Amino acid sequence: MVTEDSVQVVDLLISNLDNGDHPFHLHGHRPWIMGTGTGRYIGQASERNEPTSVRRPPFLPLPTLADPRCRRNTFLVPEYNWMVIHFITDNPGLWVFHCYLAWHMAAGLLMQINSLQAIISQCTATVGESE
Structure with missing residues (x-):
């Protein structure tokens, strides 16, 4: 579990070092x-020396001035590939980041991101909670 008590900018590297694709999903962000x-992934380039600044996954739309990078909460990391995602921990909650394949989650391909725990602790009820 990753816990952040203040708003942070997070760059998360996902390395898929096996022969299967992994559809990942990040809740809350x-x-x-x-x-x-x-x-x-080695610094700014992969083992094949392909700079990250010019590589774009073929399934992503071209960047625009209004939206320079693709934003989505579900993405596929193909076999033997890496991906770097960037998000801001500005949404209070205990959020799950996981692979969508159930047996991969059961094997441990899942983590929790605890954003702004102090704010969560101040909450007295949750949506849908009965009194």
């Missing part, structure tokens, strides 16, 4: 996809 590439 809408991250930007900052880059992707093949092989292992």
Whole structure:
């Protein structure tokens, strides 16, 4: 679990080092996809020396001035690829980041992001909670 008590900017590297695709989902946030590439991520370039600044996944729309990077909360990390996502922990809650494949979650491909815990602690009821 990752816990942040103040608003933070997070860059999260996802490395898929096996021969299966992983559809990931981040609850509570809408991250930007900052880059992707093949092989292992090493600094600003992958093992194949492909700079992240010019690589764009083929399934992403072209960036525009209004939306320079793609934002989505579900994304596919293909086999033997990496992806860097960027998000801001400005939404209080205990949020799950996971692979959509159930047996992958059961095997541990899941983590929690605890955003602004002090604010959560001040809440007395949740939506849908009966009295």
